[in-house]
Structures are given as structure tokens and as C-alpha cells.
Amino acid sequence: xxxxxxxxxxxxxxxxxxxxxxxxxxxxxxxxxxxxxxxxxxxxxxxxxxxxxxxxxxxxxxxxxxxxxxxxxxxxxxxxxxxxxxxxxxxxxxxxxx
Amino acid sequence: xxxxxxxxxxxxxxxxxxxxxxxxxxxxxxxxxxxxxxxxxxxxxxxxxxxxxxxxxxxxxxxxxxxxxxxxxxxxxxxxxxxxxxxxxxxxxxxxxxxxxxxxxxxxxxxxxxxxxxxxxxxxxxxxxxxxxxxxxxxxxxxxxxxxxxxxxxxxxxxxxxxxxxxxxxxxxxxxxxxxxxxxxxxxxxxxxxxxxxxxxxxxxxxxxxxxxxxxxxxxx
Numbered sequence: 001x002x003x004x005x006x007x008x009x010x011x012x013x014x015x016x017x018x019x020x021x022x023x024x025x026x027x028x029x030x031x032x033x034x035x036x037x038x039x040x041x042x043x044x045x046x047x048x049x050x051x052x053x054x055x056x057x058x059x060x061x062x063x064x065x066x067x068x069x070x071x072x073x074x075x076x077x078x079x080x081x082x083x084x085x086x087x088x089x090x091x092x093x094x095x096x097x098x
Numbered sequence: 099x100x101x102x103x104x105x106x107x108x109x110x111x112x113x114x115x116x117x118x119x120x121x122x123x124x125x126x127x128x129x130x131x132x133x134x135x136x137x138x139x140x141x142x143x144x145x146x147x148x149x150x151x152x153x154x155x156x157x158x159x160x161x162x163x164x165x166x167x168x169x170x171x172x173x174x175x176x177x178x179x180x181x182x183x184x185x186x187x188x189x190x191x192x193x194x195x196x197x198x199x200x201x202x203x204x205x206x207x208x209x210x211x212x213x214x215x216x217x218x219x220x221x222x223x224x225x226x227x228x229x230x231x232x233x234x235x236x237x238x239x240x241x242x243x244x245x246x247x248x249x250x251x252x253x254x255x256x257x258x259x260x261x262x263x264x265x266x267x268x269x270x271x272x273x274x275x276x277x278x279x280x281x282x283x284x285x286x287x288x289x290x291x292x293x294x295x296x297x298x299x300x301x302x303x304x305x306x307x308x309x310x311x312x313x314x315x316x317x318x319x
Contacts, residue, residue, distance in 0.1 A: 008110040019121035027126045031133045049147045054274045065286045069293035071164050076300035
């Protein structure tokens with residue numbers, strides 16, 4: 001079962017990376033970031049179950065806190081982006097590119 | 099029959115499918131709903147891995163706060179009703195190929211079209227570029243598949259679980275959290291405080307001071 005969950009977590013992380021690379025909507029990219037964090041959480045919980053060690057679950061707690069803070073700040077940045085560019089498309093907001 | 103494994107299979111594969119929906123869905127609102135379903139299924143998977151408290155916490159924090167916040171933002175920014183988002187995304191190359199195919203099937207004399215297209219490609223030296231690109235892509239594909247196969251076959255995947263009685267109980271979790279990781283909890287508290295202040299600073303819209311003599315018109319600008 002642990003093996004299955006590790007494979008599932010790896011695939012979930014891959015889906016998150018693919019979404020960040022493919023989609024150009026900032027909100028969807030943020031969601032894919034959440035997917036990747038959740039995949040790592042699943043790995044940590046699976047290993048915590050495997051080794052009968054609670055520290056993995058503690059790390060999941062910390063990851064959850066950091067994810068909450070990151071989402072709040074990210075959404076504030078997206079609100080600012082939308083105010084300045086009237087879009088959430090990252091291809092249009094390329095002011096730092098050149 | 100190993101019911102534990104069957105349940106894990108069902109919920110794990112369901113979670114993967116729903117997570118694919120996050121990146122496939124065209125509207126951001128649908129993506130957000132798929133994300134919510136993914137987080138709920140993740141809570142179920144946590145419970146299956148005997149991490150009960152984390153399952154509850156997953157529902158409270160992720161589903162109750164983060165997913166709702168993201169859905170709220172999708173609604174607020176009105177990004178859901180923009181139909182041409184997909185055209186500017188990475189799927190645009192597929193759309194271009196399909197439109198090219200449409201032109202191909204619509205053209206009256208297909209052979210002429212092909213020869214003209216081929217001549218244009220040769221004239222621009224695109225064929226060699228395409229070939230080298232395909233070669234590079236093939237090399238990268240071969241390398242990644244080989245690396246995955248090497249990792250897969252060189253790893254001992256057979257795992258025997260020790261007999262564990264309820265590792266996720268909240269008593270033991272709290273003991274580890276507040277005895278061994280006390281300082282980390284304090285740092286997390288500082289981090290969240292900084293995040294709150296930063297979010298307020300970022301989302302705060304500074305009011306333009308009212309110019310004297312202009313009145314309402316200056317304010318509207």
C-alpha cells in the first residue's frame with residue numbers, strides 16, 4: 001500500500017508540474033502549486049506510516065501552515081496583478097522579460 | 099482479499115483523475131472545484147494511512163480555507179468567463195495544428211498544397227531544424243525513460259509494514275509537536291504573522307489624495 005501511495009504521490013507531483021508549465025492562468029498555476037505541495041504531504045504521511053514515526057506528520061503540519069501563508073500572499077499578488085494589467089494571463093504581464 | 103489495498107486503489111486513482119481535471123478544465127472555476135475534490139480525496143487518503151488528525155486538519159485548512167479562498171478569488175477577478183484563455187495557453191500549438199489541418203482538408207488541390215508547403219519548408223531550411231529538434235526530443239525522451247526504468251528496477255519496492263497501532267493519534271502528535279518542535283511552532287507563528295501583514299500591504303489600495311479645486315472629477319480619474 002505504501003508503494004502504491006508513493007507512486008500516486010509522484011504522479012500527482014508530475015501533474016502539478018505539468019499544469020504549471022502548460023497553463024498560463026495565474027490562478028490555475030497557484031492551484032497546481034497546491035497539488036504539488038499535497039503530493040509531498042502524501043509522501044511524508046506514507047513514510048511516516050511506514051516507519052511508524054510521527055515526525056513525518058509533524059512536517060505535514062508545517063507544510064500546511066506554509067502553504068496557507070503562501071496562498072494568502074500569492075492571492076494578494078494576483079489581486080495586484082489584476083489591478084495593474086486587468087488580466088490574470090502571465091503572457092501579458094511580462095514587464096520584467098526584456 | 100486485501101480490502102485496505104482495494105480502498106487505497108480506488109481513492110488514489112480517483113484522486114489522480116480529479117487532479118488531471120485541474121489542469122485540463124478550461125474554466126478556472128472548474129479547476130478550483132476539481133482542486134477542492136482533490137483535497138477532499140487527499141484527506142480520505144490520509145485517513146487510510148492512519149493519520150486521522152491530519153485528515154481532519156486537511157479538511158479544515160485546505161478545503162475550508164484555501165480552496166474557498168481560491169474560489170472566492172476566481173469569482174472576484176471574473177477570470178471564469180474569458181473564453182480565449184486556452185488559445186493563449188500552452189495548448190495553442192495543438193489548436194494551430196488543428197487549424198492547419200482544417201486548411202489542409204479544405205484546399206481543393208491537395209497535392210499542390212503539399213508541394214508548395216514542402217518547397218516553402220525547404221526554402222526556409224526548416225526541415226533540418228525540425229529533424230534536429232525531433233532528434234533532440236527523442237534523445238531527451240530516451241534519457242528520461244531510461245532513467246525512470248533504471249530507478250524503477252534498481253529499487254527494492256517490496257515493503258513490509260510494521261504492526262503499528264494508531265500512529266496518528268492526537269495525543270502523541272501533540273507531544274512530539276510541543277516538546278521536540280517547540281521553536282519551529284514559534285517560527286511558524288512568526289511566518290504567519292508576516293504573511294498576514296504582507297497580504298494586507300499588498301492588497302491595500304492607497305487612496306489618491308483629493309486634488310484641491312478638482313473635486314469629484316479628479317477622484318474618478
